[in-house]
Amino acid sequence: MNRTTSLARLQNELFDICIIGGGASGAGCALDAVLRGYKVALIDKKDFASETSSRSTKLIHGGVRYLEQAFKKLDFAQLKQVRHGLEERHTVLKNAPHLARPLALMTPVNSWFEGLYFKIGLSLYDTFATNDTLPKSKWLNKKEVLEKIPTLDRKKLHSGVLYYDGQLDDARYCLALAQSASENGAAVANYLEVNGFEKDGNGKLNAVQTTDALSENELTIRAKLVINCTGPFSDHIRLMANAALSERIRPSKGVHLALPHNTLNSEYAMLIPKTSDGRVVFAIPFEGSTMIGTTDTECDEIDTEPTLNRKEREYLAATLNPYLAKPIDPNQLRAGFGGLRPLLAADPSKSTKSLVRDHEVEVDETSGLISLLGGKWTTYRLMAKDTIDEVDKILGDAHACKTADYILAGGENYKAGSWQDIQGQYALPEDISRHLVRKYGSRAHLVASLAREDAQLKERLSPEYPYIRAEVVYTVRNEMVVTPRDFLARRIRLEITNWDETLNSLPVVVDLMARELNWTEEEKAGYAGAYATEIGKFISDAR
Known part of the structure; x- marks a missing residue:
């Protein structure tokens, strides 16, 4: 997950599929497609799971409420949704046992x-x-x-x-999907905003025009097919591709x-x-x-x-x-x-x-845009399968879906008790050792080894929580963290559980990121100030 390498690939290579949206559905589609042998690009205008996919109730479920509505109203669409959710629940649990x-x-x-x-x-x-x-x-x-x-x-x-x-930890589960896609050959990048498309002589999309939010450079991604996985923002992309379409979301x-x-x-x-x-x-x-x-x-x-x-x-x-x-x-x-x-x-x-949390794969015959619309976290894999099945039909080459049994990044050889190995080998407290294994799975030792190399990185970000400084360094180097909020809100979940401790941790996080990313003092102040202002607004709105 190296952003610089990915940007070079996105600029210079021709892809079978460019997927817009790095949430659960987009990352799920990227993994499914790359495992079927397609050459895949995955981009998001912000960070992975920065919108809907990090803001769920953290449940993997069929939907108790849907079941009740199905029987009260004889609504078989609700019943189908429950069945699909409960069928997929087992797979979501099995494929990332650490998350x-x-x-x-x-x-x-x-x-x-x-x-x-x-x-x-x-x-x-x-x-x-x-x-x-x-x-x-x-x-x-x-x-x-x-x-x-x-x-x-x-x-x-x-x-x-x-x-x-x-x-589940929704944001980190989504990240594991993106990591797994990347490790299987996908070109993956955050902070690329779509601002237009290029079309061939038949009016079909053949390139995605983007702007790098960090450098403000323009970047064009060439692809045979484009998949829209932008959730609540799907209509914006649909209408950008074909202004004659009606809104669906x-x-x-x-x-x-x-x-x-x-x-x-x-x-x-x-x-x-x-x-x-x-x-x-x-x-x-x-x-x-x-x-x-x-x-x-x-x-x-x-x-x-x-x-x-x-x-x-x-x-x-x-x-x-x-x-x-x-x-x-x-x-x-x-x-x-x-x-x-x-x-x-x-x-x-x-x-x-009263609306059902079902999904639909829409193919716009005019532009060729494929849009994955609707759905929910629990059925992300089924949603992705249906979408890439449609890609198979369009490109005329059938492939078997392999995601039902694919263990995600960090889940390889995972053992729930391995926190004891981390504790013993790296002399870390029990709560920190448990936390590292539950967030990074079989890769927890990579984080712990950073803390062993530099004793300062063993220190907690907050005395109330098991998060340590080594995680900042590890996630910048390996998980495409480029802003303080990427880390505090989504790589660890401090923003959504404790605003005060998020603000208290912010200066240390910014200092560590600045060292890794070569920020100037002005850039450090800009990132810290902007994020502190955001947290201040959240506090003001709620109180």
Whole structure:
């Protein structure tokens, strides 16, 4: 993942496919295509997973809410979505065992009838998960529930239904897809913004015009086919290729907030089955915090970053508070983030929360642009398969999809207990050793070895967290980190769990990056100031 090398390749080579968008769907398509033998370019206007793909609820799931809607409304499209999600759940867990793992979720209930209702529903959910080994759902009594989540209100609690889904670090999972594509021959680069296309005599796209956001240099990428994987921004690329197309995407904003771990004081997550607007909300342990989300509101403004606002914060707190013995203190808010769902809307009259998270591969006959529209994280591999199957048809050369069993970067020879080897070999504390293995998998020793070579790189970025300075150096050299936010928000997840500690860590991160990237003092001040201003805006919007 060397950006300079990739830029030279992108400028000088002819590619079979240029993929626009480095989120889950784009990186997934790049890996699938390169494993089939295609020559692939993957680009993004910002960093990998910088938009929707790093702002999910971190769940790998079929969708409990979709299942309920399918039976209530006899909506078989929702049922198909659940089935696809649960089929893919097993693969997402298996292919990156360092970044994805089973997660136990508790659904607290206030009556015998509620308990029966959710036990029946979650038993149905179990029946659709035919190819994995996650435990089946259980109906637990009050004592058993409180043993697992001790902060619940025992006066209101009757019992609870426990079930299992998966959890992933979405940004790093997406990065692993991009890394794997790169290591199999794809030319991969972030911070390349598309500003136009070139076409052949038949009006078909044959080149992508881009601007390097870092150097402001123009760069043209020649390719036989172009795939649009830009999620909520898909219509912008579609209309750039063919202004006669109609818009297809209905963006929806969802937000999450992060509270201290002791909000639930548990490694069990919680499903809140009833909300004022008919959704479900999750409270999930993630990176030392309790993360609560999500909302669903129409969003017409997609050119500015969606953020958590005070009204949304209060809504999520009010949704969780009835279940807790001690209500949430608004001052406990540590961080929050917003994201856009790329919902497909055939019927403009439908609300976004009623739209199915399904996907569609669209081929524009006029320009030849292929657009992967809609979808969700859990089914990214299936979405990519459908897209590259379409490429096979267009180019007239069928290839087998190999991604179902492909272990992603860092998952090779991974062992959950290898943190003990890291701890022993490199004299690192247990929490740091566990963290390195859970983020870098079988490559954790590469980070640890940097810390052994330079004792200063062993130091923590924050006394509250297991992140160390060596990670900054490693990710700049190996994971195409070029801005402080790339590192703090996506390579480690500090921005989405603790704004104050992000700001406290920023000076050290900038100094280390400046040394690696030869920044001037002016560039250092510019990067640090711009990011601090962004965090300040997030804090102001939420509070």
